[in-house]
Amino acid sequence: MSTAEETIQSVLETLKHDPSYQNQLCHVEHIPAREAQHRDVLPPLSQGLCETLSRYGVNQLYRHQAETISHARAKKNVVTVTGTASGKTLAYLLPILETLEQDSGATALLLYPTKALTQDQLKAMGRLLAHHPSLSQSVLAGSYDGDTSGSARRKIRDEANLLLTNPDMLHRGILPYHAKWHRLFKNLRYVVIDEVHSYRGIFGSNVGQVLRRLQRIQQHYAPSAKPVFLASSATIQNPKQHAEALVGAPFELVDQDGAPRGPKTFCFWNPPYLDRAQMERKSGNVEAKDILVQLMQRGIASIVFTKARVVAELIYRYARGTLLELPGLTNTNLSERLTPYRGGYLPSDRREIERRLFSGELLGVISTNALELGIDIGSLDASITVGFPGTIASLWQQAGRAGRTHTAALTLFIAYNDPIDQYLVRHPQYFFEQTPESAVIDTENPYILASHLSCAAFELPLRSQESELFGETYPELIALMKDVEDVVEVDGKTFWSSPEFPAQSVSLRTISDNTYSIVDVDEKNKVIGTVDAISALELVYPEAIYLHRGETFFVQELDLDKKLARVQKIEADYYTQPVLDASIKENNLKEQQASGTETVRLIDATVTWATTMLKKLQFGSMDSIGYKNLDLPPQHLETVALAWTPSPKAVSEVFPLGVKVSDALSGVRNLAITIFPLLAMCDRADVGGIVNASNTGKPTLYLYDRFPGGLGFSERAYENFTDLLQACLKLVSTCPCEAGCPSCVGLATLRPPIHQDPDALGGYPIPDKHAATVLLRGALRGPVKSEEFSSFASRNGSP
Amino acid sequence: MISEDPQRKSKLAVLDALRNRRKTFRKQTSLFKKENSPRRTEKTPSPIHATELPGREEKNALGTFLRWEQPLRLDFNWLKDLNQKRNELWPQEQNALEALPQIRASDLLFFDLETCGFAGTPLFLVGCLVVHAGEGRLVQFLARHYGEEAAVVLAASDLMGRHGLWISFNGRSYDSPFFADRCRLFGLEPPQPLGHLDLLHASRRRWKHDLPNCRLGTLERFILGLKRPPDTPGSQVPAHYHEFVKKGEVSNILSILRHNAQDLKSLALLMGALPLHKQKQLSQRMNSRG
Known part of the structure; x- marks a missing residue:
């Protein structure tokens, strides 16, 4: 031992x-x-690279590194799935450096999901490159993001071989200005997508479109070249399929981790x-x-x-x-x-x-x-x-x-x-x-695709043969864009025809870009931290105790106009927790349909949440030492929702169980949110669910898109409502647990308590499994399309 | 998912979403405070509306475009002075002229672009003012629709490449890099002048302290004594061009052509009015303060 x-x-x-x-x-x-599995690459790496590696402390490559290099040399896209600290960076960097040894003008684009990771990887590359006899002189690696200074930007644009950036910057800061980056695109040999599993759900579906736009621009500047995509991923159920969906091209999978x-x-x-x-x-x-x-x-x-x-x-x-x-x-x-x-x-x-x-x-x-x-x-x-x-x-x-x-x-x-x-x-x-979750994206989501086609048209005129890249709905979406006069067709090419800059109004992520500054009034209003606009009202509301590096700061004022929270350091023996109130309001009925005894509606809805109170909790004991009402503006999400008020007949079957209908319905909501990713090709976190009776007077289930204006998720559930209920019933009745578990009625990714101490919150109870099952059976008794459902279930597997 | 017909409603929803998202976004940002011209629903006509435009259609390797050339009576006597007194110019200006030991009238090219806005958008008009056989000539290259931009860039690039000294207003930071970007987009090597005088910078060096600002309109009024009737405001130029392509609003494009020509004339006049002597300028400044 x-x-x-x-x-x-x-x-x-x-x-x-x-x-x-x-x-x-x-x-x-x-x-x-696990023992190390080493493997040599054949033909071996150059003298220069071998020396670099040995000075860097690497004498032999691991199996997954060698396999990644072989695929890259064969110009095949590859996704490498191995553990933390297994040398993934080296696996994708070595083929790039090998190319740079032969062609000092070659370029590579490296995408990271966060700025922090970009900086970290840039440093790691610097450490490796420093050991190379010639590349240390000739190769420029640089990061390009919101933090890059003006003077550095120009140099990186004109000279960098390795450009490190994030998908948001590629979308708004590089692709629309591609002519300035002509050198990068003309010589682009590799595109690295690190942490590819993080591009899932709405964010992933958007990034998939950005990567398609990238490939168009690259083809414009170098029609005969095809860059190799090198992706790395944490363990997920479907790395190869996910990378292929994201990039729209075949990938090789390397998942035998050779690191000890x-x-x-x-x-x-x-x-x-x-x-x-x-x-x-x-x-x-x-x-x-x-x-x-x-x-x-x-x-x-x-x-x-x-x-x-x-x-x-x-x-x-x-x-x-x-x-x-x-x-x-x-x-x-x-x-x-x-x-x-x-x-x-x-x-x-x-x-x-x-x-x-x-x-x-x-x-x-x-x-x-x-x-x-x-x-x-x-x-x-x-x-x-x-x-x-x-x-x-x-x-x-x-x-x-x-x-x-x-x-x-x-x-x-x-x-x-x-x-x-x-x-x-x-x-x-x-x-x-359990197998780890799948990463799900939908590169044919018409809402997301339409947004990116606007960006693509701005970048280069769209041609009719680009269906291959953007999918079969492409011609119809182009027709829609002509209808709103965003584009016009001239000589078979579709040009952007509006003074607006489309990339500006398309955000890749669901979170807000707005940031509040937290300033210390005793230190001449020095900025000590930041918080995004949505969170500000839950973290730095007036009289909150804002915890920063273990110190307690009292929030004197939250200035919504200037986006500032003024705080003052004090010695407090308590911390504060926001008490949130969320509700949903039905606005406009878009459509409704009946299925047997049940009626389901598609509506425009406003989801509202607000911090209504603060709770003071003693450090350690979590004893509550007081409340205070707050008068803060609520936040709204205007979106599209599915609404289902179970019929009296379905509800009557739950009564004898002695369980509240809302509890049974909450179980159904949690099941539905688990099913959603399969049905609507989104991430669990992209949809929300609320059960309440405030609009209809009866317990009602709402499933809504967590995106302003909606992205078609609830719409899809509405169109396939019977399938959805069937899938819920199958999931709950085949779950081997006794009284409910996270795989069935238990786990709903309700809005995660980003700023709440789960310790003080207690979580949500697992709803009654039996009651949810009875309610589903009651609702489905009638015209049941069981053959159709079983084909749906076998297509998608059980979650 | 929207390829089946019963799902026409989905298409309409996407359409709504496209419209709404733009609307909400307009509310959020000051960039789009002004509503641009109202959207109409009638069928888009053919995009070439050449009949009512001046000039003539030309063709090169990258396609067709409109070229409008006009003689222009202008005084170029200042050129002699410039050649003689170049050592008295500001150092930045001496540097800009370094590669041109003797400037001939045939080297001169005043230029001004009209574009659809910020970087990344198309340009649609390149206006050039050159001297040919001792006489000024105004040459304008117009793309009658987006598809003609490539040919315009090629034609303008040929003309610009044949002149060693470019003179512009804010061209060093805007027009010249913009034009280079568009060249690269169409696979052309951007032309390079031997020297480039930017009259915005030159004016700022001379009159920064004497004038409220150094915009071209201000210089026309105080330095050249010109009174210019109001024409298309610069911020509306992109919207007017898009309307022209989509609807054939010729009057707007004519106004932009005139505006561009007037800018070039003013540049030529401004060049003549530019004091070459740095010292003299300093003393003038002192006087105006006293």
Whole structure:
């Protein structure tokens, strides 16, 4: 047994023998070590590259790296799916550098989902390139995004061989100005798409269109060339199919991870009950803190993943407090080797934390999922995930952050007192046997496609033969664009014909681009952090306690016009939580249809949410010490929704069960949201569901598109309503669980509590499985199209 | 999903969404504060509306376009002065002329583009003013629709490439890079002058402290003493051109052609009015302050 393994075992033993231990450790899964699999590339890499690699500390390539290089040399697109720190960057960089050795004018475009990851990868490339005898002089790598200065932009545009950017910048800042980038497109040999799994749902469907536009522009400048796409992905169910859908071209799959991996101990940890009645459990946040402190005291480098920014701050504050109270000077120093990390910190602060993590200066970090993506923070020995992050893939990805090549690693999942978390710790095999979720995109979504065809027409006139790139609805969409006079056709080509700049009004993501600044009034209004416009009203509302790097700031004022939150540092012994109120208003009936006894409607709806109150909670105990009403403007989403008020007949079947109809309907909502991605080709997070009776006086289920104006998801569910109910019924009646689980009536990705402490929230109860089943059966009794349904189900498989 | 006929409603929904999204977006941003010309629904006519336009159709390797050439009586006596006193010019201007030891009238090319707006949009008119056999000639290349832009760029590029000294107003940062982008788009190597004098910069150096601003209209009024009737405001030019292509609104395009010609004339006059002597200019400034 290696020392690291001993350390990890002894940590577990210590935790178990602590006098306060109450059987929290409810499952231990041992994941065995994996040997390295090396492979040579044939023909071998050049002398220069071999020297570079050996100076960089790499003497042999892993199997997946060699396979990726071989495919790239054969000009085949390839998606590489391997673990964190398995050398994916090297796998896609080596073929590019090999090409650059032969052609110093060649270019490559590298896309990353976030600016932080771009910066990280740029640094990594710099470190590798520095060792190359000639490329270190001749190759320019540069990032181009919102943070790039004006003078640097020009140089990068005119000279860079490796251009690192994000899809949003490509969409708005590069493709519309392609003539300025003619050199890049003329010489484009490779397109790298890192973290390809993050391009899913609405965002992914948009990125798919941006990549099609990219291919048009590249073809315009170099009609005889075809760049090779190199993608990398975390583990998802469908990497090859996903990459192919995204780019619209065939891909090779490399998924045999050749990097060695030490053994991993994966533990499920359930905080103990606080009372005999077994109602309340100890705080998951405090349990996470206790374990983190134990790990740090033994010198084990650890990361804690939290579901909300506020939780990262809370655990940091608790842990710092505990470390400072421990006897001995080393423990005081330990508190300085711990930091929180989350979105909303200034970019410079984030870069500094990343640097300190990478160098090993820091021993512990408490992060939101901001560190889930591939930013290289060096190797850590232990990871703790507090609360189920929402997807199987995400929990594996977080667990992957712990583990070095040869030593043992520890991963802990700590459950909140939330039905989903509690289900997982009661049924640990459920997690280990589930395949990670699929990434779903729809590159034929007419709403998204129409937006991007406008952008494409602006960039270069559209030709009739471009159906191959944009799908079979292309001619019809062009006709629609002519109807609104955005384009005109001249000599068989369709030209953009409006003074507007279409890319400006097309956003790739659902989140807002608007940002609020958080300024410290005692420090001459220095900006200490930022927050997006939607979150501002939930994080820095007046009289909130804003937690920033463990310190408490009192929000004096939220200035909606200037997009400023004025805060002042104070010593508070409490934190605040927003109390949100969400509602849906039916506006306009678009259509309705009957299916047997049931009537379903397609409506224009306004989803409204607002922070109505703040709740003050004592640090640690979470005791509520007061409320305050707030008068903040509500936020609205004007969208399209499906509305279903179950008929009296269907409802009458639920009555004898003694379960509220709204509870049964909530179960159906959760099932429907699980089915949605299959039916509407979107991500679970792209749709929302509400059950209430405020519009109709009767319990009504609403499913809506989380996108202004709608993107056709609810419309599709409306058109296939009977199929939807059938699929829900099949899913719930074939689920082997007893009384409901996250795979059936349990897990709805309702609006994630981005700024709420799940510990204080308690989660949503799992609705009654039987009642949902009875309601579905009641609604479907009538004209049932079972053959059609079974073909739908077999096409899409069961989720 | 919208290929089947019963789903015509989906198509209409997409159409609605296209319209609505633009509407909401207009509300959100100041860029589109002004509603552009009202949208009409009648069938788009054929895009070439040549009959009522002056000039004549020409053809080159990249297609057809309209060329309108007019003689222009202009005084070029300042050229002699420029050649003699170039050492007294501001250093930036001396640098711009460095590659032209002796400037001949045939080297001169004043130019001004009319475009559909910011970078990435098409250009549709290149106006050039050159000296031929001692006489001024105004040459305008017009794309009667978007498809003719390539031929316009090629024709203008030929003319521009044959002249060593370009003179423009804000052309160093706008017109010249814009034109180069459009050349590259059509696979042409952008022409390069031996020297490029930007009269916006030259005017700022001379009159920054004496005039409210150095816009061309301001210079025309205070330096040249010209009074110009109001014509198409620059911000409306792209919308007018799109309307012309879609509907054949010839009056607007005629107004833009005149506007472009007048700008070029003003540039030539401004060149003549430009004091060459740096010292003299400084003393004038002192006087005007005293």
